[in-house]
Amino acid sequence: GAVVSQHPSRVICKSGTSVKIECRSLDFQATTMFWYRQFPKKSLMLMATSNEGSKATYEQGVEKDKFLINHASLTLSTLTVTSAHPEDSSFYICSAAHAGGKSYEQYFGPGTRLTVT
Amino acid sequence: GNSVTQMEGPVTLSEEAFLTINCTYTATGYPSLFWYVQYPGGGLQLLLKATKADDKGSNKGFEATYRKETTSFHLEKGSVQVSDSAVYFCALSEGAQKLVFGQGTRLTINP
Numbered sequence: 001g002a003v004v005s006q007h008p009s010r011v012i013c014k015s016g017t018s019v020k021i022e023c024r025s026l027d028f029q030a031t032t033m034f035w036y037r038q039f040p041k042k043s044l045m046l047m048a049t050s051n052e053g054s055k056a057t058y059e060q061g062v063e064k065d066k067f068l069i070n071h072a073s074l075t076l077s078t079l080t081v082t083s084a085h086p087e088d089s090s091f092y093i094c095s096a097a098h099a100g101g102k103s104y105e106q107y108f109g110p111g112t113r114l115t116v117t
Numbered sequence: 118g119n120s121v122t123q124m125e126g127p128v129t130l131s132e133e134a135f136l137t138i139n140c141t142y143t144a145t146g147y148p149s150l151f152w153y154v155q156y157p158g159g160g161l162q163l164l165l166k167a168t169k170a171d172d173k174g175s176n177k178g179f180e181a182t183y184r185k186e187t188t189s190f191h192l193e194k195g196s197v198q199v200s201d202s203a204v205y206f207c208a209l210s211e212g213a214q215k216l217v218f219g220q221g222t223r224l225t226i227n228p
Contacts, residue, residue: 004160007223032214034214036218041220041221042220043121043206043217043218043220043221044161044206044216044218044221045218046215046216046217049215093160093161095160095161097165097214103212105212105214106216107158107160108153108155108161108162109160110158110159111160
């Protein structure tokens, strides 16, 4: 089946620094990638949708200047949390999909735990 | 807007017990409904789906029926195993590729 990896799996950074999270589709070309955020005991919240080669579409309430998303190739998308603060600490999950795929045909990465101190 | 509500966990059962995890939804149209499972250390995987009312999704012994009249999609399994221990997410989609998730229910099965 389709495999999506994320790196790093855990990261701790100091307040005010930036951190980059990578999402890779290992065995298929992902024209669309999604970034989610999960708070403890809360549902996954879609942050943004990115299509290869174009700007990401952010959900309402998500700061595009704070959460920079790049989808430069068909197998890699990155999420950069800029000037991180403790309230950005969370579990970030990406998923990847083929072009024109159905909504359930998303393949999820294992997530990245970000802790901002 | 669309939303999904799951029963709160964690849920702890003994092996071979009957499982029900409740899920209800709110949607403006006619969504497709899904259950995803997340095993320890892994990403979410699609467990089963139903795309219209009265459809029953099934996989690995799990079942869920799309009930439009009660706006529900409860997950059931007749006899759980230790290997079913995971976090289960109910979700819906209305067109496009966007998914709306419930908060997840952690299930632990004891031998």
